[in-house]
Amino acid sequence: MFYSLVAWGFFYVRLVGQPSSQNYAGISIDSYGEVMVLLAASSVAYRMAASRTFRGWKTLSLKRRVVMWVFCYIIPYHAMINMNLIGYIPWLNVDLGGFEEVNANAGTYVVFTIVGIGAVFLVFTLSRSLYRAGTWKKCVVMYVVMVTSVLVSWALFPSTSFHLHHTMLGAFIIPITAFPTPAAAFSQAIGLGCFVQGYARWGWYSYLDTIPTYMTIAVPENAPNTTNVSSSGATVVWEPLGSEEAVEAYSLRLNRVEVYRGVDTSVVISNLEPNMTYFVGVAGVASWGTDGRVGPLSNFTTLEI
Known part of the structure; x- marks a missing residue:
C-alpha cells in the first residue's frame, strides 16, 4: 500500500496534476525511470518510519485501521500532492515557492493561523512521542549534523540564497514520525506527500539558489x-x-x-x-x-x- 501510494502520487503529479508539457508520451517514458529512484528513496523512508507506524496498527480493529488509513494517511497525502491547487484560490492569495512576494490578505492570515496552530500541535505531539520512546537524543544529533553541514556549505558560497524546497522539508519530517499514533501518521503522510509532489514536479534541487536576475x-x-x-x-x-x-x-x-x-x-x-x-x-x-x-x-x- 505504501509503495502504491508513492507510485500513484508520482504519476498523478507528472501526468494529471502538474504536467510539464503536453508531450505525455515523452513524460511517461522519462517517468518510468525516475519513479525507480523515488521508490528506492521511499524504501528508506519506509524502513525508518512507515514500517513502525503500520506495525503498530496491526493490533487495531479493522474499522479503526480503515479510519486511520483514510483520515490520517490517504487524505493528507492527497492534499499535499495537490498543493499546487492552493495557488488558484483567489481569496487566499498564496504563492507556494520561489522568490515571489505574496500580497497577503485577511483570508491568508486566517488560514496561516489555523495551519500554524495545527503545526504546533503536531510538533508537540511528536516531541512527546520521541521523549517517551527515548529516541529524542538521536534525532537532535541527526538534525544538528544536518543543519551544520548546510551552514558550512552555505558559508562556502555566500553569494547564494538558502531555499528549503518542500521536497526536502518532507524528507526531513518523515524520520521523526515512526510511531503508530494518529498525529505521527498524519505528519508522515504530509511529509510523504510533500516529498513525492516536489520530486515529481521539480526534481531534487540544491538548497543553495542563485536569485534570478x-x-x-x-x-x-x-x-x-x-x-x-x-x-x-x-x-x-x-x-x-x-x-x-x-x-x-x-x-x-x-x-x-x-x-x-x-x-x-x-x-x-x-x-x-x-x-x-x-x-x-x-x-x-x-x-x-x-x-x-x-x-x-x-x-x-x-x-x-
Whole structure:
C-alpha cells in the first residue's frame, strides 16, 4: 500500500496534476525511470518510519485501521500532492515557492493561523512521542549534523540564497514520525506527500539558489491608468520607477504581449478592436536589457462603433 501510494502520487503529479508539457508520451517514458529512484528513496523512508507506524496498527480493529488509513494517511497525502491547487484560490492569495512576494490578505492570515496552530500541535505531539520512546537524543544529533553541514556549505558560497524546497522539508519530517499514533501518521503522510509532489514536479534541487536576475529589478506597485479610450485606441499612463532601482526603461504589456518598450511613462495604443476588454501591465527594464516582473494589471474596454 505504501509503495502504491508513492507510485500513484508520482504519476498523478507528472501526468494529471502538474504536467510539464503536453508531450505525455515523452513524460511517461522519462517517468518510468525516475519513479525507480523515488521508490528506492521511499524504501528508506519506509524502513525508518512507515514500517513502525503500520506495525503498530496491526493490533487495531479493522474499522479503526480503515479510519486511520483514510483520515490520517490517504487524505493528507492527497492534499499535499495537490498543493499546487492552493495557488488558484483567489481569496487566499498564496504563492507556494520561489522568490515571489505574496500580497497577503485577511483570508491568508486566517488560514496561516489555523495551519500554524495545527503545526504546533503536531510538533508537540511528536516531541512527546520521541521523549517517551527515548529516541529524542538521536534525532537532535541527526538534525544538528544536518543543519551544520548546510551552514558550512552555505558559508562556502555566500553569494547564494538558502531555499528549503518542500521536497526536502518532507524528507526531513518523515524520520521523526515512526510511531503508530494518529498525529505521527498524519505528519508522515504530509511529509510523504510533500516529498513525492516536489520530486515529481521539480526534481531534487540544491538548497543553495542563485536569485534570478529579473527578480532584482523593481516592480511597479500600482496598476497603470487608462484614459482617452475610444473604439480603436487608448492612452496608458503609469508611475515612473526610480533609477536607483536598476530600471532605465519600461515594457508595456497588452494582454501579456509587449506593445511598447521605451523610456516614456505614457503611450498611445492604437489599432484596437471595438467593444473589447484589454488588460495592461508594466514591467521595468534594467540597463542591461533584462525585463523585470509585470506589476499589477488594470483593464479597459474600448467603445462601440
